[in-house]
Amino acid sequence: MTDVFVNGNFAGKVDNAEEFVEEVRAKRRKGTLSSEVNIAYDDEIDAVFVESSSGRLRRPLIVVKDGKPLLTKEHLEKLKNKEMGWEELVKKGIIEYLDANEEENALVAFYEEELTPEHTHLEIAPIAMLGLCGSLVPFCNYSPGARISIGAKNQKQSIGVYMINYHNRMDMDVSILNYPQKPIVRTDMNEISGSDKHPIGQNFVVAISSYEGYTIEDAVIFNRASIDRGLARSTYYRPLIAEEMRYAGGLSDKIEIPDKEVKGYRSETDYRFLEDDGIVYTEAKMHEENVVIGRTSPPRFLSSTDEYNFVSEERRESSMLLKHGEEGIVDNVFITENEEGHKLVEVKMRQPMIPEVGDKFTSKHGQKGIIGMIVPPEDLPFSNSGIIPDMITSAHGIPSRMTFSHLMELIGGKVGALAGRFIDGTPFDNEKIEDLREELKSLGFRDTGVETFYNPKTGEEMEMRIFVGNIYYMRLRHLVANKIHARARGPIQLLTRQPTEGRAKQGGLKLGEMEKDTIVAHGASMVLNERFNADSVKLPVCEKCGMFAMYDRYKNIHVCPNCGENIDVSYVEISYAFKLFSDELRAMGINTRFGLRDKF
Amino acid sequence: MDNAIFSEYEGLLPKKLIEEIKQKAQKGISKKQLKAILDDCVEEVKKASAQSGEAIGLVTAESISEPATQMTLDTFHYAGVSEMNVTVGLPRLIEIFDARKNLKTPSMEIYLKDKKKLSNKEVERIAAKIKALRFGDIVQEFKIDIANYKITASLNKEELDNADMTASDVIALLRKKTKIAKFSKGKNDEIIVDVEMKKDKGPNELFRIRERLEELIIAGIKGIKHVLPVVRQDEDGNKEVVMLTSGSNLKEVLKFDFVDKTRTISNDIFEVEAVLGIEAARQKIIDEVKGVLDEQGIDIDIRHIMLVADTMCLTGEIRGITRYGIIKGKQGVLASASFETPIRHFTNATLSGAKDHLSSVIENVMLNQPAPVGTGLPKVRYVGIINKEE
Numbered sequence: 001m002t003d004v005f006v007n008g009n010f011a012g013k014v015d016n017a018e019e020f021v022e023e024v025r026a027k028r029r030k031g032t033l034s035s036e037v038n039i040a041y042d043d044e045i046d047a048v049f050v051e052s053s054s055g056r057l058r059r060p061l062i063v064v065k066d067g068k069p070l071l072t073k074e075h076l077e078k079l080k081n082k083e084m085g086w087e088e089l090v091k092k093g094i095i096e097y098l099d100a101n102e103e104e105n106a107l108v109a110f111y112e113e114e115l116t117p118e119h120t121h122l123e124i125a126p127i128a129m130l131g132l133c134g135s136l137v138p139f140c141n142y143s144p145g146a147r148i149s150i151g152a153k154n155q156k157q158s159i160g161v162y163m164i165n166y167h168n169r170m171d172m173d174v175s176i177l178n179y180p181q182k183p184i185v186r187t188d189m190n191e192i193s194g195s196d197k198h199p200i201g202q203n204f205v206v207a208i209s210s211y212e213g214y215t216i217e218d219a220v221i222f223n224r225a226s227i228d229r230g231l232a233r234s235t236y237y238r239p240l241i242a243e244e245m246r247y248a249g250g251l252s253d254k255i256e257i258p259d260k261e262v263k264g265y266r267s268e269t270d271y272r273f274l275e276d277d278g279i280v281y282t283e284a285k286m287h288e289e290n291v292v293i294g295r296t297s298p299p300r301f302l303s304s305t306d307e308y309n310f311v312s313e314e315r316r317e318s319s320m321l322l323k324h325g326e327e328g329i330v331d332n333v334f335i336t337e338n339e340e341g342h343k344l345v346e347v348k349m350r351q352p353m354i355p356e357v358g359d360k361f362t363s364k365h366g367q368k369g370i371i372g373m374i375v376p377p378e379d380l381p382f383s384n385s386g387i388i389p390d391m392i393t394s395a396h397g398i399p400s401r402m403t404f405s406h407l408m409e410l411i412g413g414k415v416g417a418l419a420g421r422f423i424d425g426t427p428f429d430n431e432k433i434e435d436l437r438e439e440l441k442s443l444g445f446r447d448t449g450v451e452t453f454y455n456p457k458t459g460e461e462m463e464m465r466i467f468v469g470n471i472y473y474m475r476l477r478h479l480v481a482n483k484i485h486a487r488a489r490g491p492i493q494l495l496t497r498q499p500t501e502g503r504a505k506q507g508g509l510k511l512g513e514m515e516k517d518t519i520v521a522h523g524a525s526m527v528l529n530e531r532f533n534a535d536s537v538k539l540p541v542c543e544k545c546g547m548f549a550m551y552d553r554y555k556n557i558h559v560c561p562n563c564g565e566n567i568d569v570s571y572v573e574i575s576y577a578f579k580l581f582s583d584e585l586r587a588m589g590i591n592t593r594f595g596l597r598d599k600f
Numbered sequence: 601m602d603n604a605i606f607s608e609y610e611g612l613l614p615k616k617l618i619e620e621i622k623q624k625a626q627k628g629i630s631k632k633q634l635k636a637i638l639d640d641c642v643e644e645v646k647k648a649s650a651q652s653g654e655a656i657g658l659v660t661a662e663s664i665s666e667p668a669t670q671m672t673l674d675t676f677h678y679a680g681v682s683e684m685n686v687t688v689g690l691p692r693l694i695e696i697f698d699a700r701k702n703l704k705t706p707s708m709e710i711y712l713k714d715k716k717k718l719s720n721k722e723v724e725r726i727a728a729k730i731k732a733l734r735f736g737d738i739v740q741e742f743k744i745d746i747a748n749y750k751i752t753a754s755l756n757k758e759e760l761d762n763a764d765m766t767a768s769d770v771i772a773l774l775r776k777k778t779k780i781a782k783f784s785k786g787k788n789d790e791i792i793v794d795v796e797m798k799k800d801k802g803p804n805e806l807f808r809i810r811e812r813l814e815e816l817i818i819a820g821i822k823g824i825k826h827v828l829p830v831v832r833q834d835e836d837g838n839k840e841v842v843m844l845t846s847g848s849n850l851k852e853v854l855k856f857d858f859v860d861k862t863r864t865i866s867n868d869i870f871e872v873e874a875v876l877g878i879e880a881a882r883q884k885i886i887d888e889v890k891g892v893l894d895e896q897g898i899d900i901d902i903r904h905i906m907l908v909a910d911t912m913c914l915t916g917e918i919r920g921i922t923r924y925g926i927i928k929g930k931q932g933v934l935a936s937a938s939f940e941t942p943i944r945h946f947t948n949a950t951l952s953g954a955k956d957h958l959s960s961v962i963e964n965v966m967l968n969q970p971a972p973v974g975t976g977l978p979k980v981r982y983v984g985i986i987n988k989e990e
Contacts, residue, residue: 520961521659523974528965536968575968590950 002041004048017041017048021105024050029063029093040101049101058097059128060090061108061121069112069122070094095124126428127188135189137364138412138425139405139433147403150366158362158474159234160200170239170334170346175353175477177201178233183472184416185409187426201474202232203413207389207453208398208467211375215394219372220361223380226390227355232475236351236482237331242293242320244343251298253318255279255345258296264317266291271319273330279345284330286322292330292347293320320347324506327351351481358480361473365406367397368476381453381462389468406471408433411440411449413470418443485509497535497576508534535576540569546593548579570596605634612642653977655961657911660904667898668693685846686867692892696885699869699912699920706848706868708824711860715840723841726858727827728763729820730843736814738763738770744810746803751793751810752786760789763819767791773818780809823849850875869918878913885909885918932956934963 002017003010014020021041027033038051038058063070071094078084089095098106098121108121115122127135133152134140140148159175166176180199183190190196204226211221227233246252256278257271270291273284278294286292296315322328331350338344355371362368382388398407405425412423415436424431437447445451450465485503492499499508511531519528540549542560549560549569558569572594582592606618621641625634650656671690687695687704695703710730712718718726738759743752755767765773767789774783774791782794795809824847832842850866853859854875866872867888873881886902886909893900911926912919919925923940933956937945948954958964964971 516965517658517662520655520971520973521662523653523655523976525970525972525974525976529968529970529976532965533968573968575966578967585946590946595955 002046002048004050006050007053011050014048017046021048029096031091031093035090035096038097038099038102040105042104051099051101056099058099060095060097060124061106062124063094063096064109064115064119064122067115067117067119069115071122125188127426130427132189132193135187135427136193136195137405137427138183138185138187138423139408139427139430140365141427141430142404142408143365143406144402147366147401148405150368151362151364154362154366154368154476155200155364155474157476157478158200159477160474161198164197166237167332170241170348171237173238175234175236175479177475178235179230181472182422184470185412185423185425185472187424188429189426201472203417203470204231204390204473205387206391206393206410206469206471206473207381208395208410209381209392209453209464210394211373211380211392214373215392215396216372218367218369218394218397220369220394221380221392222355222371222374223377223388223390224374225377225388227374231390232355232359232361232473234353234475236328236353236479238326238328238349238351240292240320240322240347240349242295242345243338244295244345245297246342247298253295253297254315255293255295255343257294258317258319259315262296262315262317263299266317266319266321270321279333279335280330280347282330282333285327286330286349287327288322288324291319291321292349293345295319322349323504325503353479353481355475356480358484360476360478361391362476363406363409363471363473365403365409366401367393367403367406369393369397379456381456381466383451383453383466383468385451387451387468391473395467407449407467408436410467410469410471412436413472414445414449414468415439415443417470418445492535496580497537499534532575536573537576537579538571538573539579541572541594541596543568543570543596546595547591548582572596605631605638609638609642613638613645617641617645653974655973656907658961660907663900663904664908667893667896667900671896671898688892688895693889696869696888696892697908697912697921699918699922699925701870703848703868705846706823706866706871708843708845708848708850708853708866709864710843710845710853711863712841712843713858713860715838718841723829724762725764727829727843729856730824730845730853731820731827732817732822732824732847733763733819734814735770735774735816735818738765738818739814742810742814744806746806749795749806751781751795751806751813753791753793753813755789755791757789765819770818774813774816777818778813778816780812821849821852823847824853873918878916878918881918882909882913885912932958932960932963934958934966935960938962938966 001013001015002020004012004014004020018041021039024033024037024039028035028037028039034052036052038056040049040051041047042049071089075084075089075094079089086095090097106120107118108123109115109119110123110126112122123129130140131152133155134148136155137143137148137151140151159177161176161180162174163169166174177199179202181202182196182199183201184203209215214221223231242255244253244255257274257276258265266289270289271294273280273286273290273292274294275281280286280292295318297318299314299316326349328349328351330347332348334344334346334348336344336346355374357371357374360368360370377388380388380392409425411433412425412431416423419439423436437449440449441447446465448467449469450467453462453466453468454460455462483503485507487499487506487508490499490506490508501507501510516528516532519531540551540558541547542549542558542563544567545560545562547560547562549558549567551557552559557565558567559565560567560569585592606622609618621637625637668690671693685705686692686707691704712726735753738755739753740756741754743754744750745752755770760766760770767785771783771785771791780795784792784794786792793809793813795806824845826846828844828846830842830844831839833839848866848868848871850864850868850871851874853864854861865884867884869881869884869888872884886905889905889908890902893905908921912921923936933945933949933954935956937949956963958967958969959972961971961973964976970976
């Protein structure tokens with residue numbers, strides 16, 4: 001007797017476990033049981049597990065009977081003519097989904113030729129073992145798995161056309177590639193996943209070479225002319241949202257051009273883009289601190305004394321404006337209502353993002369790098385046929401990472417671009433690289449992919465041939481324009497009087513504890529002092545008791561809260577953070593005093 | 601060579617250096633030339649030594665911790681046998697610097713006086729003398745007779761041979777080591793244990809006695825779980841047997857006659873300190889740290905490690921670099937509070953009305969004052985007008 005468990009709960013016993021399992025499977029294939037039921041017999045612990053719960057990973061396989069797959073040529077013909085669909089195949093029991101448990105009972109063949117009578121299932125295609133992003137990498141069965149998983153992840157950060165209706169959407173922090181292209185070297189997944197409708201990059205002409213050292217550490221060289229022609233150009237969208245909030249007492253926000261009497265009124269020029277309804281007009285070129293949506297709010301506190309006065313007319317200014325360092329063009333304005341019935345105004349800002357030094361690019365094979373230099377075309381090497389590459393990458397990134405698929409896509413792309421066709425780079429089922437090289441030869445190029453190049457500065461032929469071809473490159477969303485930050489002077493925090501933190505608040509650049517240690521190690525005591533004096537203050541200290549004294553401006557005297565008025569004080573230069581800290585200690589009942597003596 | 605010149609330089613040059621120059625100086629060298637050499641040496645020593653105000657402690661900390669970040673975290677190193685697993689790498693480094701009392705893998709290196717090549721049998725016999733042998737190890741089976749309050753232990757013949765003992769030897773040892781029961785010999789290498797017991801204790805006591813007997817060490821040294829004889833070769837090609845152990849008991853091991861007392865050592869720093877003294881412990885800290893770093897291919901100037909070892913040992917007892925160790929000895933309230941457990945430090949400072957003289961770097965960074973290191977150290981003091989004629 002064998003125990004049977006249904007979804008982990010003991011359900012009963014059966015006499016012949018293997019017969020029972022086969023029976024259940026037959027019923028599932030016939031359609032009497034749901035195709036989502038999986039059953040497995042574990043002979044080691046002699047138990048049958050039936051699973052129908054959610055959250056199991058399952059994958060489809062072709063059912064094999066007596067060494068012959070149930071999927072026949074007639075079926076394929078019907079599928080081609082769209083007389084039959086996937087669902088029907090599953091319903092008929094030709095294809096079934098196995099979970100991890102049932103897989104243990106199955107013997108799966110990779111290819112039809114390998115089938116023997118013992119086999120129970122046949123793979124649909126080898127590409128099915130890869131995930132969506134992994135199967136988009138052409139020739140990926142030739143590269144180390146670690147690189148391919150990096151490449152697969154990088155695709156998720158690429159700038160492309162993330163949604164076709166992006167124009168009507170209000171997404172935060174998104175970019176659209178201006179001139180997207182389908183990859184020349186494709187995999188079957190390109191068609192299956194519909195990625196042709198959502199391209200993520202462009203086919204670049206890439207040469208693998210050094211260029212004056214500016215390709216160090218994976219940096220890439222860009223052709224200025226290519227950028228000017230719109231290569232990798234993208235548009236960045238960000239919405240600004242303002243709501244007309246309603247408050248207790250019948251008061252509410254108002255979207256309008258603020259009146260000059262409003263508290264916190266900004267200068268007139270800041271409001272110059274607003275139309276009569278208090279909202280900018282489309283296609284307005286905005287700069288930092290410009291108001292996008294004008295808004296006023298009722299006074300913050302309504303104290304009880306106000307009841308006898310007229311309701312204070314002083315409204316507050318609470319406009320939405322571009323923050324420091326932001327700029328852009330107004331793309332679209334939406335006026336609507338939110339769930340609570342408040343008026344909602346959303347303004348979509350658009351900002352063209354031209355590739356610049358520091359922007360990140362990658363191929364699909366984990367070969368990522370940032371732009372190290374943008375070079376005018378006249379300074380870039382040109383080939384025999386007059387081709388000037390869009391991009392130059394360093395050769396040092398290739399041997400240690402062993403990304404053969406990158407090089408194969410480069411050759412494949414070259415053949416495709418010259419022959420005017422798409423190249424099939426589906427993993428495990430790709431076009432043979434030997435054939436591609438033969439075709440390249442017949443097109444009049446060297447079959448190795450290298451070409452003769454000429455020195456742009458002297459016109460001489462270069463001694464080394466340079467490997468050049470077309471490859472699908474993606475621009476990643478880490479754009480310098482959204483990250484660049486520096487500060488000399490700027491805002492400070494109210495509590496500690498130390499500089500604020502972060503780019504959004506124009507914060508200072510932190511010199512941390514370990515960085516501090518390096519200065520100490522150099523013995524540069526005064527440098528250390530100067531670097532940390534951002535919150536330095538001069539405070540009077542009572543010479544008698546050593547506590548902080550106060551300066552009374554009316555009487556022009558110093559007062560100590562401890563010793564009274566007739567005291568001597570000394571001014572001590574100290575960090576405000578420490579003054580705050582000793583105040584906090586005092587608030588806890590721990591007194592702190594300063595013992596004063598001459599500094600030198 | 602006349603020693604008069606050399607005695608002039610005593611104090612200016614390290615003794616070891618003077619000795620070396622004495623030995624290596626060419627024979628026909630003139631006084632003038634020798635003096636020039638020695639002067640050059642004095643200049644070099646001055647250049648090499650740290651200047652006043654140099655933050656040597658911090659440079660040491662950086663020099664050790666920067667390469668330590670690159671060390672492979674848990675490296676497992678088996679010296680041939682899986683049981684002889686010794687902690688190395690970063691975990692061991694932390695263990696040493698924290699001055700942990702209970703090591704993860706205490707071990708010893710036992711050198712033998714007899715440097716001749718020993719036969720395998722001799723080596724095995726020595727190893728058996730060192731390794732702790734539990735009574736349980738040589739017993740195949742315990743039979744407990746509840747009715748008669750008797751335990752019969754049948755011995756494992758193989759183990760008995762390995763230990764070079766007979767059943768009567770074992771009985772003699774048992775009688776010497778414990779008095780909880782009476783032992784007598786049964787047939788076929790059996791030992792009968794007669795338990796004299798008060799009846800109110802019940803049969804559970806029998807099981808308790810069995811457990812105690814199992815753990816009873818009848819031969820070898822307590823704490824040493826395994827012994828692994830290893831053949832080592834020195835630079836001249838001389839081979840020598842060294843006993844590596846897991847478990848450590850330096851005091852007992854040094855009592856053996858066959859042990860070379862000058863070289864045998866434990867990796868337990870506290871044990872080294874207890875048996876050989878604080879200077880030996882200091883040297884052991886240096887050796888252990890150097891060993892760990894060398895294994896990872898990290899090259900750190902030995903003087904950094906020496907400074908750490910000196911700091912750990914300077915009070916005469918080993919203190920780790922923790923809040924209970926050398927940080928406790930820090931003077932300033934703010935300095936020690938900035939390390940760990942600030943609340944406790946402030947509570948204690950409040951109770952005693954502590955003063956902070958702002959003598960180290962951290963406090964001065966906190967208060968935004970020039971820190972007394974490097975260029976911040978020298979100060980000007982007015983002492984009045986000095987009358988030259990006086």
